[in-house]
Amino acid sequence: MSEIANESHTAGDAVLRVTDLQMHFPVRSKGLFPKTIGQVKAVDGVSFDVQPGETLGLVGESGCGKSTTGRTALRLLEPTSGKVEMDGIDVTRMSAKDMVPLRRKAAMIFQDPYNALNPRHTVGAIIGAPFAVQGVEPAGGVRAAVRELMDRVGLNPEHYNRYPAEFSGGQRQRIGIARAVALRPHFIVCDEPVSALDVSIQAQVINLLRDLQDEFGIAYLFVAHDLAVVRQISHRVAVMYLGHVMELTSREELYSRPLHPYTHALLSAIPVPDPRAQKNREHIMLSGDLPSPVNPPSGCVFHTRCFVAQDICKVDKPVIREFEPGHQVACHFPITEYLGSTLIVGPDPGLTPESDLEGRQDGDPMEQAGDSDLIHEPGTNYTDGTDSLIDPGPGLWR
Ligand SMILES: Nc1ncnc2c1ncn2[C@@H]1O[C@H](COP(=O)(O)OP(=O)(O)O)[C@@H](O)[C@H]1O
Ligand code: SF4
Ligand SMILES: [Mg+2]
Numbered sequence: 001m002s003e004i005a006n007e008s009h010t011a012g013d014a015v016l017r018v019t020d021l022q023m024h025f026p027v028r029s030k031g032l033f034p035k036t037i038g039q040v041k042a043v044d045g046v047s048f049d050v051q052p053g054e055t056l057g058l059v060g061e062s063g064c065g066k067s068t069t070g071r072t073a074l075r076l077l078e079p080t081s082g083k084v085e086m087d088g089i090d091v092t093r094m095s096a097k098d099m100v101p102l103r104r105k106a107a108m109i110f111q112d113p114y115n116a117l118n119p120r121h122t123v124g125a126i127i128g129a130p131f132a133v134q135g136v137e138p139a140g141g142v143r144a145a146v147r148e149l150m151d152r153v154g155l156n157p158e159h160y161n162r163y164p165a166e167f168s169g170g171q172r173q174r175i176g177i178a179r180a181v182a183l184r185p186h187f188i189v190c191d192e193p194v195s196a197l198d199v200s201i202q203a204q205v206i207n208l209l210r211d212l213q214d215e216f217g218i219a220y221l222f223v224a225h226d227l228a229v230v231r232q233i234s235h236r237v238a239v240m241y242l243g244h245v246m247e248l249t250s251r252e253e254l255y256s257r258p259l260h261p262y263t264h265a266l267l268s269a270i271p272v273p274d275p276r277a278q279k280n281r282e283h284i285m286l287s288g289d290l291p292s293p294v295n296p297p298s299g300c301v302f303h304t305r306c307f308v309a310q311d312i313c314k315v316d317k318p319v320i321r322e323f324e325p326g327h328q329v330a331c332h333f334p335i336t337e338y339l340g341s342t343l344i345v346g347p348d349p350g351l352t353p354e355s356d357l358e359g360r361q362d363g364d365p366m367e368q369a370g371d372s373d374l375i376h377e378p379g380t381n382y383t384d385g386t387d388s389l390i391d392p393g394p395g396l397w398r
Contacts, residue, residue, distance in 0.1 A: 050220075063290055107181070111195050123175055247328065265285075
């Protein structure tokens with residue numbers, strides 16, 4: 001496993017660049033003639049880029065707009081305003097037809113491996129779907145390519161004809177990963193890919209994603225609500241709050257010298273393994289809940305919960321700016337001193353040795369993986385290659 005490098009990437013060669021991206025959803029009144037009565041400002045002016053082979057972590061509380069950012073960046077949603085560029089091509093208003101060749105370059109891995117796979121399709125059909133949809137005939141045929149992919153992600157190729165129900169949670173996420181990398185995309189949005197998994201299985205899946213990145217040079221936008229998970233895989237991290245990026249910098253900077261009060265608060269909530277160090281750390285409690293994105297606070301959207309807010313924060317929205325080279329923050333009063341909340345950055349916590357990735361399912365997969373206690377919620381949409389990512393249905397892709 002190669003070390004995560006804190007490389008500085010040159011501008012201009014981004015696989016993804018979003019500029020001032022907004023995604024607002026209309027709120028409609030009930031009744032016979034519904035009217036638009038407001039907007040959910042899920043994403044409200046977000047800018048970042050993802051460089052080749054890089055992982056940008058996108059972290060924040062549930063409901064802050066992470067998934068919407070990822071889906072809009074892939075043009076699975078039509079942005080309200082702003083710009084989305086893939087490999088330097090402006091795709092913001094590109095038609096569905098023109099998007100088709102670009103779809104090979106980008107893919108998505110979903111949070112819930114139970115609902116992300118169509119139970120009626122075999123694993124072979126699910127992983128092979130991108131070839132069929134894009135009309136790609138790999139050398140040696142689709143079947144051989146799928147078997148090779150299964151082998152690469154730690155699944156037994158002999159299980160080609162099995163159905164998702166026969167696999168455990170971690171193995172199903174491997175199926176989703178194999179499908180995502182089938183066409184060797186430049187870029188993958190990973191939307192909470194390990195949040196539904198046991199901690200030990202999380203580490204294996206993260207190791208697999210890192211190995212695939214090393215091998216194929218894939219860039220990830222890695223969405224998660226858990227800062228400790230994001231730290232394990234990200235080169236840089238963007239912290240989101242109520243539709244805005246509050247801070248964006250390298251992993252090392254963010255976890256050792258955070259500037260934004262919100263980042264300080266998030267970091268203070270992560271326990272450190274050393275009990276003495278933990279005892280001396282201060283837990284910053286944020287007052288109140290996440291405000292509604294329909295009615296975000298004036299000025300700085302964080303001012304209702306910020307422990308260092310001043311009057312100006314209520315009226316003047318801070319623009320994200322480069323406070324130090326490579327360290328952006330959206331705050332009038334960045335905190336530069338140690339608050340007792342900062343993580344001591346050491347080796348990546350909790351990563352599982354690579355040998356564990358070889359845990360193939362030669363017997364009953366449900367018994368082997370140890371993560372079979374996840375609950376399948378029936379009645380949700382399946383998001384495998386045919387149902388959502390490849391063909392999300394009318395209204396999503398133009
Ligand atoms: N299709 C939609 N229609 C209306 N509101 C939505 C839709 N999708 C997401 N939202 C709202 O946008 C906000 C951000 O959602 P989301 O991007 O899913 O957040 P996160 O992934 O950070 O949990 C939430 O308030 C959510 O309810
Ligand atoms: S701008 Fe003001 S309210 Fe917003 S995070 Fe900074 S100090 Fe807090
Ligand atoms: Mg989400």
